[in-house]
Amino acid sequence: MELPHQCTLCPRACRADRAAGHAGYCGADDRLMVARAALHHWEEPCLSGDPQDRRGSGTVFFSGCSLRCCYCQNYPISQDGVGKAISVQRLADIFLQLQHDGARNLNLVTATQYLPWVCEALDLAKDGGLTLPVVYNTGGYETVETVKALQGYVDIWLTDFKYAASDLAARLSSAADYPVVAEAALRQMLRQTGAPAYDAEGFLRRGVIVRHLALPGCVADSFAILQLLARLRDEEKVSFIPSLMSQFTPFYKAASQGLGRRITTYEYRKVIEEAIRLGLTDGYMQEKSSAREEYTPPFDLEGV
Secondary structure, eight states: OOOOSSOOSSTTOOOOOGGGTOOOTTSOOSSEEEEEEEEEOOSOHHHHOSTTOSSOEEEEEESOOSOOOTTOTTHHHHTSOOOEEEOHHHHHHHHHHHHHTTOSSEEEESOGGGHHHHHHHHHHHHHTTOOSOEEEEEOSOOOHHHHHHTTTTOSEEEEEOOOSOHHHHHHHHSOTTHHHHHHHHHHHHHHHHOSOEEOTTSOEEEEEEEEEEOOTTOHHHHHHHHHHHHHHHHHHTOOOEEEEEOOOOOOTTGGGGTOOSOOOHHHHHHHHHHHHHTTTTSSOOEEEOSOOOOOOOOOOGGGO
């Protein structure tokens, strides 16, 4: 896979000449930019285990993003360009170092804008002994073609489903087509991975986790998403792990878009009750609470 002259890696299809060094909508150009790599202890328990477990999920945060979420807690990385240019070989070495440090999986956060480099680095790392399941941590705004291109590379899809309403997606993430795009991508993810599969310790080895961050004042949209997920589960006949999150915090530009408060306990419990009503709690549902890691500035990636 080569760096595109007319980039269509994400649904924006901005056709930036990335190979010539021009930045796309996502902010990425012809450099591989990584902002942070470390063991992460606050993912879903089936990925990172107990927060006190020293191992955790081996996360690599890539710079830039194809979404413009006004409430992004990692906005310095996703929208302000924080990161460091590294080589493909260095990225492969980071993957192997995270495995050496005890990571339970390799967790690639917002990596699509660097897909050519990521696939090459995974090939190099596997040749060097990488055996960890690969988690693709995405906002859900992916093309079906990109999901298909990652078949054989990704074991676990950790995907958001942010919005059911186009107007809400346009206002909060500048992506009116998000609901349609995210549904098509999720269907393909389910078809590629199948039902969740676990190792002997109960950690996920293969499957799909669908995250939804409940937003203040948006319970009706959360209900619509849960109903869509239940329909999709029935149509595709493939189970997945719902992760319903309550930790919204009014970061970045959230207040300017009417999201100036935390979600209430009442609002979150209504979302949980709807998930129960729809049978989305069958087998496993992860309620992800407000406990989370704060944004950590990038460290010296040469020392990973």
